[in-house]
Amino acid sequence: MNFLPITKQEMLERGIEQPDFVYVIGDAYVDHPSFGPAIISRLLESRGYSVCMLPQPDWKRKESVQEFGEPRLGFLVSAGNMDSMVNHYTVGKKRRRTDAYSPGGISGLRPDRAAVVYSNLIRQTYKKTPIILGGIEASLRRMAHYDYWSDQVRASVLMDSGGDLISYGMGEHSVLAIAEALAAGIPVNEITYIPGTVYRTKEMDSVYQGVCLPDYQEICRSKEAYARSVALQYENTDPVTGKTLIESYGTKGCIVQNPPAAPLTIQEMDDIYDLPYMRTYHPSYEKMGKIPAIEEIKFSLTSNRGCFGGCSFCALTFHQGRQVQVRSHASILREAENCRRDPEFKGYIHDVGGPTADFRHPSCEKQLSKGVCTNRQCLFPKPCGNLKADHEDYLQLLRKLRELPGIKKVFIRSGIRFDYVTADKDPRFLEEVAMYHVSGQLRVAPEHVSKPVLDAMGKPGHEVYLSFLKQFQTANRKAGKKQYAVPYFMSSHPGCTMKDAVKLAEYVRDLGFMPEQVQDFYPTPATISTCMYYTGLDPRTMKKIYVPRDPREKEMQRALIQYRDPKNYELVKKALELAGRRDLIGYGPKCLIKPGKGEQVSPGMQKKSRKKTIRNVHKKKGR
Incomplete structure (x- = not known):
């Protein structure tokens, strides 16, 4: 077991003359299942495809993407674990000084809008080689979207990048299907049928039973049209009920989003997390100051995906969907055993969770056959009558982890939904959280x-x-x-x-x-x-x-x-x-701040102030 090649020399040492895929990523190369590129690359490798990793190429030089030559099947492109603009800028649009996903925490090793920049860089040299975009940046920008940093509606990244396909969401099903199609000799422009993908076409008539979103020109002109487009997209994020969506760009053609890929089964989740990850960063970064992002997640365990919480400010519904997918206890325990064997492990599992730690099953049985409701939420404004609020499975998992030899503490840092906890009439979960899984403080998000x-x-x-x-x-x-x-x-x-x-x-x-x-x-x-x-x-x-x-x-x-x-x-x-x-503004117990020096206050506040002063004088005189 070893890292995937990141240089041509490492590629040749593996006996690879031409890789099937070259994976261009905006992060440093970390082979840990908390990093999307690690999962996708190891999954492709497990199916017999050769993958070379090209982390943080110099986007100012087109030669930087030529390290491995032209791949046999195509380039995979990801901005990394974060949207590159969020990674680079604060909410005040000021440049961040550090980047936790780069060697030594150094900022500036990836470009703004990395997915677009890398794809255009590749296209300068490799005119016809398939380019498949993936990761959070491409997934959330797969259709026209409001871009906070430029304060305008930007086109789908597929229009701006010169890429051929987007594998949106977590991507395992769609990436394997794309790889199989390319290996079978199907031209990339004919791969239009895979769930969980977005493609371009010049002919809207070629799309079967699609739902037309307001076109790009319209949503740029009309904010009402933009809001209607977003509503339609959110109504179609479920793999069971989701429809094909079409977004027209006039003479430039259309962007077509196929329905989401099916959620992973427990066995599929287990298989993915059982792949032979090195669980750390590539050793070449050791002298460069390591990769700060590994510290919090190295000894964290992913137990689920998806979230039916539905917070408006969270993109998880759009990226992972509302159907919860889980790993088996056995798989999670095997990963915990791997953590225990690491020389750096001190006995503390930092997290057992996912988007929401205490979601371990679908919110209701109907989701499995009928999909999630398009016109109502599971928890908001109050828990649905069909909601199954049950922490028993999660409790059993936490107990098994606590009983492992060498485990001192199991934390829950990815957060629990307090409204889901209150919906569960059995108090044992919160009692055991208080007893075993909190170290003085429990972080919750009432917002x-x-x-x-x-x-x-x-x-x-x-x-x-x-x-x-x-x-x-x-x-x-x-x-x-x-x-x-x-x-x-x-x-x-x-x-x-x-x-x-x-x-x-x-x-x-x-x-x-x-x-x-x-x-x-x-x-x-x-x-x-x-x-x-x-x-x-x-x-x-x-x-x-x-x-x-x-x-x-x-x-x-x-x-x-x-x-x-x-x-x-x-x-x-x-x-x-x-x-x-x-x-x-005053001196009373309910005031937030005191008046400024010499500032007039209302009579009521003066009275309170005087009374307080008299009490202090009496106290000093012993009265």
């Missing part, structure tokens, strides 16, 4: 407290989170432990007015501590929330929604959550004034 904002987010009402906190406290008392739920909050999400932001600040005040991490809403490609941000419409209802776009307002909303930080004083003060909440 906000205001109903209009939570409705826009697709999150449950605040009362559900409060119910969860009570259950967690009860579980802690039973465990004899003093542990806390640490909430994640998001500022500036569509629907959040300044008054809503103040309401969240008041809740933070009542918590008695300042959150260390606050996520300012980031309009990433292909989410419902991003559609709201761009159009000012909720695509689920087509109703208008307030959107905080002004950078100064976004700064104020974020500052309100961390109002105790002295550097946020002026921002918080301005926010309170704009919201008509000067009553929160």
Whole structure:
């Protein structure tokens, strides 16, 4: 067992004269199943295809993609584990200084819009060699999409890149089908029938029973048309009910999205995660400062895929779908045993989960034959009557992992859905989480407290989170432990007015501590929330929604959550004034900040201030 070749010398040492595929990736080469390129390359290798890895080629030199010569079947192209623009820029569009997926954490080793740039670079030399795009960047940009960084609607990456196909989603089924078709001699422009793929065509009439989205020119002109397009796309993310989608580009032809690939069976998931990964980065990076991203995931175990949570700001539905896919306990335990044999393993499994850790089966039995509902969510606005809220399988898995020799602690860091936990009437899961899987703090994501904002987010009402906190406290008392739920909050999400932001600040005040991490809403490609941000419409209802776009307002909303930080004083003060909440500027216990030096305060606040002063004087005099 060894790494796949990353140089021509390594290729020749393996006895490969011409590889079947060359895999161009924006990340450094890490052969771990938490990295998409590792899974796809090992899967192709297991089927007898030779694959050479070309990580982070110099996009300024076309010679950089010629390292292995022309592959026999085609180039695979991925921007990496993250969208390259998210990887490079903060929500404030400032350049990030580090890149966890590059040697030594160095930024700048991949281009902006990497999938497009790499594909065009390849096409400069290899005019007719098939190019298949994959990974999160291509998957979320497979159709026309709003691009936050250029503030415009951009065409499908297939139009801009010169690529031939997109393998969207996780890609295992579609990539194998593409490889088989190419190996059989089928021209790439005739591979139009594979689920989980997107292709270009000049003839719309050639598409059988397709649903036409608003065309590209229309969605560029009309935000309402764009919102309708997003709604149609989200209605067709299920492999059972999804239809073929067609997006016209006028004289340039059409982009056609085939329905999603079928979810993986348990056996297929097991087979994929049982492949012979090296579970670390290529040794050539050792002298370059290692790959920081490996630290958190090296001893983490993926137990599921897919998420029926349906948060508006999350692209998982668009990428992995709502049907949950799982591995068997035996497969996960085998991977845990592999972790134990690693010399660097200290006895701590960092995570056992996936998009949502405690989803281990479909939300209801109907999904298996009829697919997910297109017009309703499983958990929002309240749990569906058909929802099967059951943690028994996950509990059994966690118990088996805890019993393995040499395992000191099993953490759950990928997050649990607190509304799913409260929907489960059996308290044992939360009791065992409190007893065994929390180390002082449990991170949960209520995101906000205001109903209009939570409705826009697709999150449950605040009362559900409060119910969860009570259950967690009860579980802690039973465990004899003093542990806390640490909430994640998001500022500036569509629907959040300044008054809503103040309401969240008041809740933070009542918590008695300042959150260390606050996520300012980031309009990433292909989410419902991003559609709201761009159009000012909720695509689920087509109703208008307030959107905080002004950078100064976004700064104020974020500052309100961390109002105790002295550097946020002026921002918080301005926010309170704009919201008509000067009553929160003063000396009372409910105030967020004190008045400025020499600033006039209302008589009510003066009285409170004077009383407080008198009490302090009496206390000092012993009265």
